[in-house]
Amino acid sequence: xxxxxxxxxxxxxxxxxxxxxxxxxxxxxxxxxxxxxxxxxxxxxxxxxxxxxxxxxxxxxxxxxxxxxxxxxxxxxxxxxxxxxxxxxxxxxxxxxxxxxxxxxxxxxxxxxxxxxxxxxxxxxxxxxxxxxxxxxxxxxxxxxxxxxxxxxxxxxxxxxxxxxxxxxxxxxxxxxxxxxxxxxxxxxxxxxxxxxxxxxxxxxxxxxxxxxxxxxxxxxxxxxxxxxxxxxxxxxxxxxxxxxxxxxxxxxxxxxxxxxxxxxxxxxxxxxxxxxxxxxxxxxxxxxxxxxxxxxxxxxxxxxxxxxxxxxxxxxxxxxxxxxxxxxxxxxxxxxxxxxxxxxxxxxxxxxxxxxxxxxxxxxxxxxxxxxxxxxxxxxxxxxxxxxxxxxxxxxxxxxxxxxxxxxxxxxxxxxxxxxxxxxxxxxxxxxxxxxxxxxxxxxx
Ligand SMILES: Cc1cc2nc3c(=O)[nH]c(=O)nc-3n(C[C@H](O)[C@H](O)[C@H](O)COP(=O)(O)OP(=O)(O)OC[C@H]3O[C@@H](n4cnc5c(N)ncnc54)[C@H](O)[C@@H]3O)c2cc1C
Numbered sequence: 001x002x003x004x005x006x007x008x009x010x011x012x013x014x015x016x017x018x019x020x021x022x023x024x025x026x027x028x029x030x031x032x033x034x035x036x037x038x039x040x041x042x043x044x045x046x047x048x049x050x051x052x053x054x055x056x057x058x059x060x061x062x063x064x065x066x067x068x069x070x071x072x073x074x075x076x077x078x079x080x081x082x083x084x085x086x087x088x089x090x091x092x093x094x095x096x097x098x099x100x101x102x103x104x105x106x107x108x109x110x111x112x113x114x115x116x117x118x119x120x121x122x123x124x125x126x127x128x129x130x131x132x133x134x135x136x137x138x139x140x141x142x143x144x145x146x147x148x149x150x151x152x153x154x155x156x157x158x159x160x161x162x163x164x165x166x167x168x169x170x171x172x173x174x175x176x177x178x179x180x181x182x183x184x185x186x187x188x189x190x191x192x193x194x195x196x197x198x199x200x201x202x203x204x205x206x207x208x209x210x211x212x213x214x215x216x217x218x219x220x221x222x223x224x225x226x227x228x229x230x231x232x233x234x235x236x237x238x239x240x241x242x243x244x245x246x247x248x249x250x251x252x253x254x255x256x257x258x259x260x261x262x263x264x265x266x267x268x269x270x271x272x273x274x275x276x277x278x279x280x281x282x283x284x285x286x287x288x289x290x291x292x293x294x295x296x297x298x299x300x301x302x303x304x305x306x307x308x309x310x311x312x313x314x315x316x317x318x319x320x321x322x323x324x325x326x327x328x329x330x331x332x333x334x335x336x337x338x339x340x341x342x343x344x345x346x347x348x349x350x351x352x353x354x355x356x357x358x359x360x361x362x363x364x365x366x367x368x369x370x371x372x373x374x375x376x377x378x379x380x381x382x383x384x385x386x387x388x389x390x391x392x393x394x395x396x397x398x399x400x401x402x403x404x405x406x407x408x409x410x411x412x413x414x415x416x417x418x419x420x421x422x423x424x425x426x427x428x429x430x431x432x433x434x435x436x437x438x439x440x441x442x443x444x445x446x
Contacts, residue, residue, distance in 0.1 A: 005035070006109065008036045009109070012040055012115060014115050014310060016113030017040065018068070018396075019334030020334040023334055025072055038078070039078045039092070047394065047395050050063075052138075052179055052182040055179070057142050058407065061142075063400060066396050090107050090108070090305070109305050110306045116276055116325065117133065119274035123242045126271065129268065129269050131270075132268055141268070148165065148266065152165050152196075166265065166266070167266045167268070168254050168262050169183075169267075170271055172206055174214050174360070176206060176208070179270055180234055184232040185366050186416065188232075193415070206237070207254070213236075214360075216360050217372070221372060225362065228364060232366075240258075251265055252264050286314075291312055292308040294309075294314065294316075296316055296317075296353055309333040318352075336351060361373075369384030371386050
């Protein structure tokens, strides 16, 4: 029996944090002597697999997210950026976006689920290019592409036109490939509204440092993806490590090891995830990648009251290998972690997290996809349809699902909307992309 008021504090409103809060809410239904608080930077939950369609405008950007306050009945939500954790006094300090006040939140149990950030540090100069991780990235990409088409349509200088319509994606993992797939469809659709731009004017280059695309995907399916994207005109540079990305007259110059350079107005780093910078400040044990080392129960090493899950945690599987950084894992970790917090409060034994990947899916644009579910491999339209249906049902609340279905239906009937929502003046840009510098936004725009 729970004997005193417990404060369960969750940091991060992504897959790990939100689903832990939701499970705790259910488990604590009859325990009014415990309260759950969730702190996150944004007041919404982002369904990351839908970010690609938000970036092309198939989905209204707001429909790829769900408001956090509507997801809970008893969980308290605090919108704030976590600054520090004082493990001795069991307090967390956090600042609201745009405000200078500091909130001090205390806890009995702390759950850290702050995810990661795009690993731009592996390519010199990549901190000046775009990323594809948060909602603002998708909003930015759509408006930026439309702005480039407007400019290219009136441009007479062939070199400038070529630079405006060149798109370089660094990284051939799931995010890079799905992004390229969606771009091939989006950019091709855009050409229909711009009489002086043809399909052949658009250049998309994908650069992958290793020999394989989408390492976690079945090889046959990955090869299929590469074949159909090549047929759509994407140039793949395999085993190619970008040496450096420079800036010249407002364009990016991507330098490859063979001396080749790619000049493009748009470069997107899809170079994987690295540890959230917040973790550097925490005096907890970490793995070589900077993620929090946990026991199989998701308790942080050497702690009895601090837990971690999702992309910011290194949780060992039964063979001692960390689980991959995927939403499908974070969702399942959340359920076990919530059970373990309850067990810990009641003095019961904790359970290890054990999960075998169900499969991997990717959408490739143009109604095509790839999926491996258990041992069944699917490709083409059926895989794309399964992908869409699965993530539609993963989105919390029917309110959002209906809006998504309406967007998809409209996208089938009408061409892409080419209205550019030009909110990228200096002040708005820095507000929309916390952590981004004005310089970085400007270089991405020009
Ligand atoms: C474009 C894209 C597509 C993807 N597609 C798939 C897919 O199809 N299938 C799949 O399994 N996985 C996919 N992933 C990976 C998946 O999104 C992650 O593994 C998952 O989001 C991890 O969940 P998380 O809760 O650990 O982190 P996140 O979902 O990243 O959530 C972290 C949360 O913490 C908040 N936060 C961070 N720092 C602070 C701070 N200092 N203060 C307050 N709040 C903070 C963030 O705002 C965010 O809300 C995709 C990822 C991307 C980027």
